[in-house]
Each structure stands twice: as C-alpha cells, then as structure tokens.
Amino acid sequence: MALMAGLRVPARALLRSGCWLRGAALAGAEAAAGLGAGVRRFGSQRVLVEPDPAAGVAVVKLKSPPVNSLSLELLTELVISLEKLDNDKTFRGIVLTSDLCGVFSAGLDLTELCGRSPAHYAEYWRALQELWLRLYLSGLVSVAAVNGASPAGGCLLCLSCDYRVLADSPSCVIGPNETRLGIVAPFWFKDCMVNTVGHRAAEQALQLGTLFPPAEALRVGLVDQVVPEDQVQSTALAAMARWLAIPDHARQLTKSMMRKPTADRLAKHREADVQSFVSFVSRDSIQKALQTYLEKLKQKG
Numbered sequence: 150m151a152l153m154a155g156l157r158v159p160a161r162a163l164l165r166s167g168c169w170l171r172g173a174a175l176a177g178a179e180a181a182a183g184l185g186a187g188v189r190r191f192g193s194q195r196v197l198v199e200p201d202p203a204a205g206v207a208v209v210k211l212k213s214p215p216v217n218s219l220s221l222e223l224l225t226e227l228v229i230s231l232e233k234l235d236n237d238k239t240f241r242g243i244v245l246t247s248d249l250c251g252v253f254s255a256g257l258d259l260t261e262l263c264g265r266s267p268a269h270y271a272e273y274w275r276a277l278q279e280l281w282l283r284l285y286l287s288g289l290v291s292v293a294a295v296n297g298a299s300p301a302g303g304c305l306l307c308l309s310c311d312y313r314v315l316a317d318s319p320s321c322v323i324g325p326n327e328t329r330l331g332i333v334a335p336f337w338f339k340d341c342m343v344n345t346v347g348h349r350a351a352e353q354a355l356q357l358g359t360l361f362p363p364a365e366a367l368r369v370g371l372v373d374q375v376v377p378e379d380q381v382q383s384t385a386l387a388a389m390a391r392w393l394a395i396p397d398h399a400r401q402l403t404k405s406m407m408r409k410p411t412a413d414r415l416a417k418h419r420e421a422d423v424q425s426f427v428s429f430v431s432r433d434s435i436q437k438a439l440q441t442y443l444e445k446l447k448q449k450g
C-alpha cells in the first residue's frame with residue numbers, strides 16, 4: 150500500500166493510474182481526434198463521458214479503481230450517464246470501456262454483498278436491475294470495448310451491449326464465473342448468455358463458471374472481435390460506424406423485437422427477483438462463501 154494525500158492507495162491502483170496519465174496525454178490529442186474546442190468531457194466521479202457530437206457517439210469510461218467493481222455508487226452513476234445520453238438527440242451510439250489498465254470490470258462489488266443489511270441488498274439489487282434494463286434496451290447503439298478482465302457482472306455489462314470487441318491479452322478473460330464463488334447468476338443474466346452463445350454453451354459456461362480467454366470467447370461467440378490491446382477502441386468505433394449506417398428507427402424496432410421479451414421477464418417480476426436475491430445472499434452459507442472468496446482476493450494482492 151502506498152500513502153497518498155492521507156488515503157491508503159493500493160500500489161496496483163497507482164500503477165493503473167499510468168492509464169490515467171495516458172488519458173491526460175490523450176486529452177491533448179482530442180482536438181486531432183475531433184474532440185475539439187467547445188466539446189467537453191462530462192460524467193461523474195466514476196464514469197467519464199467523452200462526447201463526439203459530430204459523430205453522434207460518446208465514449209463512456211468506467212473509472213472506479215482499483216478494478217471497476219460495480220459498487221452502488223458506480224451503478225447509480227452509470228445509470229445517470231446512460232439516461233442522459235439516451236435522452237440527448239445528439240447521440241446515436243456509445244462505446245463502453247474502462248479507464249483502468251487491465252480490468253474492464255471485476256463484476257459485482259463483493260463488499261456490497263457481505264455483512265450488509267437486507268435493506269442494503271435490496272437497494273443494491275434494484276440498482277443492478279435498473280442498469281441492466283437501461284443498457285439492454287437502450288435505443289443507442291452500444292459497443293463494448295473490453296480492454297481488460299470482465300468476470301461475472303462485468304460480463305453481463307458486455308452482454309447487454311450490441312457488439313463486443315475484446316483485447317487479445319491472456320489477462321482479458323471474460324465469462325460467468327459465479328458458481329466458482331458459490332453463487333448463482335440471476336435468470337436474466339442466464340437469458341443474456343443463452344441469447345448470445347446458445348443454450349448448450351451457456352449451460353456449460355454457467356455451471357462450470359468458465360472464464361474464457363480471448364480466442365475461446367471469440368470461438369463461442371461471447372465476443373464479436375478480438376484485436377490487439379491498442380486497437381480495441383478504434384475497432385469499437387469502426388464497428389459503431391457500421392451500426393450507425395443503419396437508420397435508427399429500423400434498427401431500434403428490431404432491437405426491441407429481439408430483446409423486449411427477455412427484458413420483460415425481469416420487468417414484470419422485479420420485486421420478486423429482489424426478494425429472491427436478498428434471501429439468497431443473506432444465507433449464512435452464502436455469506437461465508439463470499440467472505441472467503443474476498444479474503445482470498447485480498448491475500449493474493
């Protein structure tokens with residue numbers, strides 16, 4: 150651990166801040182890339198939005214160190230940013246990516262699931278449902294530029310997008326590893342998996358808690374392209390251009406036709422889903438399993 154401004158900051162987080170320095174350097178290159186004078190980044194503490202109004206595209210970057218785990222705060226900020234972009238006619242598409250090095254998102258923040266009250270679990274789960282429904286049904290084209298590891302809830306975020314580009318690096322694993330923690334993916338995550346890779350591949354991956362390396366993720370269809378790490382964002386933007394060549398109304402109606410039945414399964418039973426999560430996560434055995442997993446993660450660090 151390093152001490153910085155009175156805060157305990159993990160050394161790994163400081164290393165990752167190399168990416169933020171790169172981000173600062175990139176700011177200088179924004180003019181060249183079309184993000185010129187008058188076009189401002191916006192967002193919040195944990196979600197950075199880089200708009201390109203001329204292209205109608207915004208790059209949405211998760212920046213919640215050390216690993217972009219989906220805390221209640223990150224979920225809330227992401228929902229607000231997506232809502233803002235969804236309601237702004239300037240934008241037709243978003244690229245969702247990470248501002249951190251080596252991690253897209255570590256999935257659900259396990260500290261939100263351990264030792265908290267039932268009311269907290271319920272609030273947390275409602276926020277996760279809200280994010281999933283908003284992203285999954287968004288009228289915007291959504292491309293995930295997956296520039297790091299993306300287990301469990303991180304994988305769900307990617308699956309909720311329309312298209313996925315993954316970095317070709319051994320650390321960039323993606324998949325539903327929930328069972329390895331002793332927990333169960335919710336039915337709507339399962340449905341997303343089935344819709345993306347088919348029933349058999351989803352069943353195997355969900356039961357075995359598989360984290361796919363890039364080539365395997367491409368082979369099963371969990372991602373659409375695998376490219377060198379430094380080409381993830383440019384490839385995502387090139388894919389975006391192809392999707393934006395389609396008239397919005399036709400693409401949006403088609404997206405809704407494909408996705409609404411899946412989303413409706415949750416939308417119609419949200420509160421029952423919350424209660425089933427709360428009673429599951431409150432079990433002693435589940436609390437113990439999650440604590441043990443979290444401790445192992447911390448010891449590894």
Ligand SMILES: CCCCC/C=C\C/C=C\C/C=C/C(=O)SCCNC(=O)CCNC(=O)[C@H](O)C(C)(C)COP(=O)(O)OP(=O)(O)OC[C@H]1O[C@@H](n2cnc3c(N)ncnc32)[C@H](O)[C@@H]1OP(=O)(O)O
Pocket residue numbers: 159161215216218251252254255256257258259260298300301302303326327330332333334335338425426429430443446447448449450
């Ligand atoms: C029947 C009813 C069903 C109801 C549904 C029930 C349950 C819900 C089920 C499913 C939905 C989704 C679930 C999830 O998403 S669970 C989370 C799964 N995620 C993981 O397993 C990832 C764990 N993390 C890692 O593997 C690695 O951290 C990494 C992402 C590969 C990055 O590795 P790296 O070496 O770069 O970092 P560290 O491992 O050293 O971690 C740094 C730091 O972060 C802490 N941390 C990591 N992941 C999490 C996390 N998910 N939540 C909270 N904190 C996390 C880690 O402990 C380190 O902390 P430290 O204090 O040591 O700095």
